[in-house]
Amino acid sequence: MxxxxxxxxxxxxxxxxxxxxxxxxxxxxxxxxxxxxxxxTLWMKPEVHQSMARQVAPAAATANAVAFLEQRAPKSDRWIITLPSEREPTLRTMWAPPPADPARQGEQRPRRARFGNATLDPATGEELAAARATRGGEFxxxxxxxxxxxxxxxxxxxxxxxxxxxxxxxxxxxxxxxxxxxxxxxxxxxxxxxxxxxxxxxxxxxALPYHLMITYTGIVTLIFMYMPWGVKAVYQDERDKFFTELRQEVAIDPKASRVPAALTPLQPLLAQATAAWGEGDVGRIVVSHPKQTNAAVALYRRDGKQMSVDQPAMVFDGVSGVLVSPPEPAAAPAAQTQGVMIGLHAARFxxxxxxxxxxxxxxxxxxxxxxxxxxxxxxxxxxxxxxxxxxxxxxxxxxxxxxxxxxxxxxxxxxxxxxxxxxxxxxxxxxxxxxxxxxxxxxxxxxxxxxxxxxxxxxxxxxxxxxxxxxxxxxxxxxxxxxxxxxxxxxxxxxxxxxxxxxxxxxxxxxxxxxxxxxxxxxxxxxxxxxxxxxxxxxxxxxxxx
Incomplete structure (x- = not known):
């Protein structure tokens, strides 16, 4: 040269x-x-601005969300409840579409199956039907x-x-x-x-340190897509199993039992999570297979409490309410590193x-x-x-x-x-x-x-x-x-x-x-x-x- x-x-x-x-x-x-x-997103939904001044306890908002989902999506295999926060004062709900044919439960659902969603008034549980449909900042x-x-x-x-x-x-x-x-x-x-x-x-x-950080962490965010060979060699096509083991998550049965059972009240579970993390620190609730014998309830800590994007979760049996995972699972060092890299990139902390x-x-x-x-x-x-x-x-x-x-x-x-x-x-x-x-x-x-x-x-x-x-x-x-x-x-x-x-x-x-x-x-x-x-x-x- x-x-x-x-x-x-x-x-x-x-x-x-x-x-x-x-x-x-x-x-x-x-x-x-x-x-x-x-x-x-909040600016792009002016119809919900009036609800911002209302302060609603997480337990009351959770009860309102469950009542809404029981009526709107009783056959769904998954409910997702996002509790109000300072940045997002509304109560957001999502639910997986029910299977079209019960005889095909063993088949894998398309990854891009469209979830239903609704924005609720946390004080009343009523859907803010007048709120315009928009992807807001998510777009x-x-x-x-x-x-x-x-x-x-x-x-x-x-x-x-x-x-x-x-x-x-x-x-x-x-x-x-x-x-x-x-x-x-x-x-x-x-x-x-x-x-x-x-x-x-x-x-x-x-902003040189920022430029280096945001570029490197952006690549690391999708590193398993760019370099999939190690995961492929050990886990073949079971990528979900790899991520479950990587973060030491509690495995939740992916198949619905279809055997009816009453869903445990969520308020006591919310109280346990609040006692472990602090008041108002529960950000999201995911209910898998609601009102079935293998139901599970996962409560996730709100973003902003730690640098990692992987927030700790508490998983409960959805029928008995028994805690089946600790509130602070000891993630592997590699998983902790990846979580911090993604957290730095997204800055949710x-x-x-x-x-x-x-x-x-x-x-x-x-x-x-x-x-x-x-x-x-x-x-x-x-x-x-x-x-x-x-x-x-x-x-x-x-x-x-x-x-x-x-x-x-x-x-x-x-x-x-x-x-x-x-x-x-x-x-x-x-x-x-x-x-x-x-x-x-x-x-x-x-x-x-x-x-x-x-x-x-x-x-x-x-x-x-x-x-x-x-x-x-x-x-x-x-x-x-x-x-x-x-x-x-x-x-x-x-x-x-x-x-x-x-x-x-x-x-x-x-x-x-x-x-x-x-x-x-x-x-x-x-x-x-x-x-x-x-x-x-x-x-x-x-x-x-x-």
């Missing part, structure tokens, strides 16, 4: 970052939003690793490969920049390529302040990816400086990258904002409403991408950034016009989750509008002429690229 180590690492950093950059920008944007997926959460409209296995492989490229890009970037920490304190505004390089360095170093810090670090990741993509285009454009000065055109490859940059960096915010707008504008009772909200997301993104590819110019950057800014900044106004839980109401009544959403999207919208304004800044146009970089990428004036 004629080049030195740093030159080789620079090449590796450039191409691993560029080839995966557009998907990584989508993953970072939707993953960052997912830190507040519960709050997003964005799933988007960042499952994508959409394609098989899940394909999506996870695509995202996983991009994450591996990301890890290589981060490590090679550290080797490449020998003055990486010194450069963090250097910013040269209105200097074209230098400004983009400084912005890229700053956004990368600002975090306090409000730490979650906000994760959110800011995620935004820095979005900026890092965006500035890296634009920096490549700016550097490549210098090769065409003389041709551009004579009225020529750039090559196909650069024009393609310009279009992809514009379609991703300006298009993804438009898509996310359109998703929120659809929640308020689509009829509440519309059939397949969640699917229509997703269609708005992709429709808006597709439109922006087509415009970006057709004309990847500075003017188009300005237009699309402005559109995204107007959509985001207009969400609080839309909320005011379509619901009663507008910003003034939410602030005065202590609905901090709703007010926080409105304020954050307002700030994001103002930031996008600021960027769009800088695109038309005459001073920057003069700077670009001096630098002979006639690029369509957004050079954000003296304020830099953020």
């Amino acid at each position: 004629k080049e030195g180590l740093r030159q080789s690492m620079a090449w590796l950093h450039t191409w691993t970052g560029l080839l995966a950059g557009w998907i990584l920008f989508l993953v970072f944007c939707t993953g960052t939003a997912s830190y507040y997926k519960d709050e997003i 964005l959460y799933r988007m960042h690793f499952d994508l959409h409209y394609m098989p899940v296995i394909w999506s996870r492989w695509i995202v996983g490969i991009c994450a591996m490229f990301m890890l290589v890009a981060i490590l090679s970037g550290i080797v490449t920049h020998k003055r990486i920490f010194k450069d963090f304190f250097t910013f040269r505004p209105a200097k074209g390529q230098r400004s983009w390089l400084d912005a890229h360095n700053a956004s990368a170093v600002l 975090s306090s409000a302040a730490l979650r906000a810090l994760f959110f800011v670090a995620g935004l820095a990741g979005c900026a890092m990816v965006a500035t890296g993509l634009i920096l490549w285009a700016v550097k490549e454009r210098q090769k065409y400086a003389k041709a551009l000065a004579k009225g020529g055109r750039v090559g196909f490859g650069l024009r393609l990258v310009d279009g992809l940059n514009l379609g991703a960096i300006a298009g993804v915010p438009i898509a996310i904002a359109a998703y929120f707008w659809s929640n308020r504008l689509l009829p509440v009772g519309l059939a397949e409403r969640p699917a229509m909200e997703a269609a708005w997301f992709f429709g808006a993104w597709g439109t922006a991408a087509v415009l970006a590819m057709a004309r990847p110019s500075r003017r188009m950057w300005q237009i699309l950034l402005a559109v995204g800014g107007v959509l985001f900044a207009g969400l609080p106004l839309l909320n005011l016009l379509t619901t009663g839980s507008h910003l003034g109401y939410s602030l005065s009544h202590g609905l901090l989750q709703i007010a926080g959403f409105d304020l954050v999207v307002l700030v994001i919208g103002i930031g996008l509008l600021f960027a769009a304004k800088r695109m038309g800044n005459s001073r920057m146009n003069k700077v670009n002429k001096v630098n002979k970089v006639n690029d369509p990428a957004p050079v954000l004036a003296s304020g830099g690229a953020a």
Whole structure:
């Protein structure tokens, strides 16, 4: 190799970052939003905001949920009850669909069998029927690793490969920049390529530990899919058995007995779990084979009490109420490590302040990816400086990258904002409403991408950034016009989750509008002429690229 180590690492950093950059920008944007997926879901269900002020004891909420499920899903093989919390004040229930034919009980149910679900008022147990159907923040959460409209296995492989490229890009970037920490304190505004390089360095170093952690743990989250050979060699097709043994879980009979038996009252079980963990620490209740002789009740501790995503559970016999597993099972070291890795990635353990810090670090990741993509285009454009000065055109490859940059960096915010707008504008009772909200997301993104590819110019950057800014900044106004839980109401009544959403999207919208304004800044146009970089990428004036 004629080049030195740093030159080789620079090449590796450039191409691993560029080839995966557009998907990584989508993953970072939707993953960052997912830190507040519960709050997003709550905002997207304005009909339940009135129930937020009611404080209901867990035992009463559990009794209401059981009464509802006994009436709605008496033949289901599994009930799932999610108790109210500060971030999610409603009572959520889910149930597995009953088997179509009792004679086929031994057959395995399709993995994607659709669960029923209902959101209840925890005080009364009545279904909030008026609440609009929406996937809320869950859509964005799933988007960042499952994508959409394609098989899940394909999506996870695509995202996983991009994450591996990301890890290589981060490590090679550290080797490449020998003055990486010194450069963090250097910013040269209105200097074209230098400004983009400084912005890229700053956004990368600002949250470097976070970037390393979130990328590595993202890969580890699906490590058994990417490297299945060890499990396959020992367990063959019994993957469920592997995970049960890994976490030392109590095995629950997967087959229903179909012999009727009364379900034990859940309130005493809840009291035992409360005594072991503390008041209000039970987050989820899973009842397997309810009202049958082999019924089992599992109570899971609420997220936020430990770093691992694997919360301890207490499993009871569903007929006698006898405890059949300890409240704190001693998981194997490997299982504990994996649980902590996934917990770090999802940040479900975090306090409000730490979650906000994760959110800011995620935004820095979005900026890092965006500035890296634009920096490549700016550097490549210098090769065409003389041709551009004579009225020529750039090559196909650069024009393609310009279009992809514009379609991703300006298009993804438009898509996310359109998703929120659809929640308020689509009829509440519309059939397949969640699917229509997703269609708005992709429709808006597709439109922006087509415009970006057709004309990847500075003017188009300005237009699309402005559109995204107007959509985001207009969400609080839309909320005011379509619901009663507008910003003034939410602030005065202590609905901090709703007010926080409105304020954050307002700030994001103002930031996008600021960027769009800088695109038309005459001073920057003069700077670009001096630098002979006639690029369509957004050079954000003296304020830099953020």
